[in-house]
Amino acid sequence: MPYCVKKCAYCDFVSYTDRFSTANEYCDTVIDELMQYDAHGYSVETVFFGGGTPSAVAPEIIMRILSAIGQKYSLANNAEITLECNPCTLTEDKLCKYRSYGINRLSIGVQSFDDNVLKILGRVHDANTARKSIESAKKSGFDNINVDLMFAVPHQTEKSLSDAIDECASFGVRHISLYSLILEDGTRLKRDVDCGALCAVDDDTDRGMYHTALKMLKEKGYLQYEVSNFAKPGYESRHNTAYWERKEYIGLGCAAHSFFGNKRYSNTEKLDEYLNGIDVRANMLGGTLVDKNSAAEEILMLALRMNKGIDLTRFSEDTGFELLEKCAGTIAKLKSEGLIELSCNRLYATDKGRDVLNYVILELAQYF
Numbered sequence: 621m622p623y624c625v626k627k628c629a630y631c632d633f634v635s636y637t638d639r640f641s642t643a644n645e646y647c648d649t650v651i652d653e654l655m656q657y658d659a660h661g662y663s664v665e666t667v668f669f670g671g672g673t674p675s676a677v678a679p680e681i682i683m684r685i686l687s688a689i690g691q692k693y694s695l696a697n698n699a700e701i702t703l704e705c706n707p708c709t710l711t712e713d714k715l716c717k718y719r720s721y722g723i724n725r726l727s728i729g730v731q732s733f734d735d736n737v738l739k740i741l742g743r744v745h746d747a748n749t750a751r752k753s754i755e756s757a758k759k760s761g762f763d764n765i766n767v768d769l770m771f772a773v774p775h776q777t778e779k780s781l782s783d784a785i786d787e788c789a790s791f792g793v794r795h796i797s798l799y800s801l802i803l804e805d806g807t808r809l810k811r812d813v814d815c816g817a818l819c820a821v822d823d824d825t826d827r828g829m830y831h832t833a834l835k836m837l838k839e840k841g842y843l844q845y846e847v848s849n850f851a852k853p854g855y856e857s858r859h860n861t862a863y864w865e866r867k868e869y870i871g872l873g874c875a876a877h878s879f880f881g882n883k884r885y886s887n888t889e890k891l892d893e894y895l896n897g898i899d900v901r902a903n904m905l906g907g908t909l910v911d912k913n914s915a916a917e918e919i920l921m922l923a924l925r926m927n928k929g930i931d932l933t934r935f936s937e938d939t940g941f942e943l944l945e946k947c948a949g950t951i952a953k954l955k956s957e958g959l960i961e962l963s964c965n966r967l968y969a970t971d972k973g974r975d976v977l978n979y980v981i982l983e984l985a986q987y988f
Contacts, residue, residue, distance in 0.1 A: 621646075621674040621681075622874045622891060625709065629742030629812070630770075632804035634875035634889045635672045642895060647681045649895055650872045651688040653887075657870055657880070664693045666700045666859035669723075675705040679717040685872075686721055700725055700858045702766075707753035708745040715760035725857075726757050727766040727797075733787050734780040737773050740818070742808060754791045764855060766795035771833065772826040773801050774809075774818040781829055782836060789840045794855035798833055799848050800826055827975055834971075847925045847974055864922045866915075866938070883907035912939045916988040920981050929968025941988070943967065950983050 623643060624635040667689060669682060682703065689695060702725040703718060710728075718726075732738050733747040745753075757765055767788050771781050788796055803810040803820060812818045821829075834844065842850035846864060849857065862869060871878040871887070874894040878885040885907045888894050910918070916939040923930040935943050944951060944967075951967070954960045959973035959980050973980050 621669065621672040621677055623676050624671065624673045625676055625706065626742070626744050627808075629740070629809040630801060630804065630807055632807055633672070636891055639891060640677070642891065643677045643681055645895055646873070646891075647684055649897055650685055652897060653872050654685075654688055654692055654870070657692075662693055664689060664695045664699060666862060667695075667702070668859045669703045671704055673706045673709060673729075674703050675709040675714065679714050679721070682718070682723070683721045686723075700764075702727055702857070702859055704729065705753070706744065707750045710753045710756060712756055712760065715756055715762070719761050724762075725764040725766070726762050727768065728753055728757070729768045730754075730784075731768060731770045732773070732776070732780065733784045734776065737770075737776050737780060740774055740776075740809070741770065751787070751791075754793065758792070763794070765791075765793050766797055766857065767793050768797045768799065770799050770801055771829045772821040774813070774821060776821070776829075778829055778832055781833060785833060785836050785840065789842075795849070795851045795857065796837065796842055797849050798830075798837075800830065830975075845927050847977065861926075864926050866918060866922055878907075879910075881907075882910050884910060912941070913988040915939045916941055916943075917985045920984050920988075924969050924977060924981055927968065929966045932965050932967060939988075943984075946987050947984050950987070954980060954983060 621643075622635050623640055624637050627635060627637055667686065669685075674682060686701070699722075701723045703723050704727045706729050728750070729743075730750040730753075731741055731743060733750060735747050738746060754765065754767070769781070769784050769788070785796070801809075801821070803813055809818070813820045837844065837850045841852055843853060844850050845856050846860070849860065851857070866879070868880050869878060870880055871885070874887060874891050875889040876887045916935070919930060919935055919938065930943065932943055935941070944962075951960065951962075954973070955962070958970060959976065961968055961970055969977055969980055
């Protein structure tokens with residue numbers, strides 16, 4: 621859903637703050653796009669409503685899309701159905717409706733429980749609103765809740781981040797996504813840093829905060845399974861794991877991406893173009909076929925984000941390449957530098973390697 625109450629200071633995602641009047645039309649177009657996919661016989665294992673802010677639109681819009689998915693495909697009995705939420709847009713009425721529609725996982729964009737940090741990030745909510753949103757979600761029967769947190773924000777302290785993790789644990793949150801702030805071109809926060817109004821956090825501080833968080837999360841029983849994602853056992857995000865494992869998925873809506881039939885599709889980022897449907901229909905007839913070299917690069921980029929890394933047998937099956945032979949010299953170098961390890965037919969980045977993951981990926985991807 622490309623609708624937001626307000627554009628956050630750090631956000632470069634496709635979103636609109638003044639187009640809520642098009643929400644019903646948008647819903648119609650999403651359903652029309654869904655119907656164009658020929659996926660007969662598929663069982664839908666996960667559904668993810670992202671954004672934007674899906675919780676900012678009427679709950680009935682979410683219900684209509686879920687209903688269409690159920691009519692078009694077989695929705696698995698144990699399907700994971702996630703809705704992204706902004707704390708200031710959640711109400712008890714909405715939460716009850718979401719539960720009745722079958723949504724069983726919430727991802728709440730808290731970012732911080734420090735009001736000063738939230739102000740710098742340009743968030744609409746304050747810390748108390750964030751706390752109340754988690755409490756309301758639990759009261760409404762949601763057990764599987766993710767909280768997004770950010771670190772390396774200007775003026776953020778290590779204690780502020782530690783306190784946020786403490787609060788999540790005290791609420792019994794099952795999953796935490798922890799993201800380092802990236803200063804994206806065109807955002808207000810980047811402009812504030814460029815003009816000297818704010819000071820960017822240096823790399824050493826960034827890594828220091830990250831490693832402090834890693835230690836805390838482990839102590840509190842959150843297991844890291846991906847660079848930025850931590851979960852209580854059994855509560856890993858099945859939907860996002862499918863991306864990292866390079867499974868097929870259908871993305872619907874403005875700026876959405878899909879991987880289906882060994883092709884990658886991408887929709888227009890312009891809302892009006894999406895609403896008129898022309899781009900959607902043209903896109904469905906096109907798509908970009910993923911060749912074996914591109915597949916190899918994708919696996920390196922995605923699988924190395926996960927703690928379990930790359931399944932070397934599947935890499936060979938999906939690409940036709942033997943990774944250990946193709947990249948033998950570089951693998952030996954990276955291993956000697958303590959950045960990767962090999963075990964049980966898997967290649968994975970070490971803790972040290974995840975700190976410089978882009979370097980590790982580029983070193984291996986040069987062969988494809």
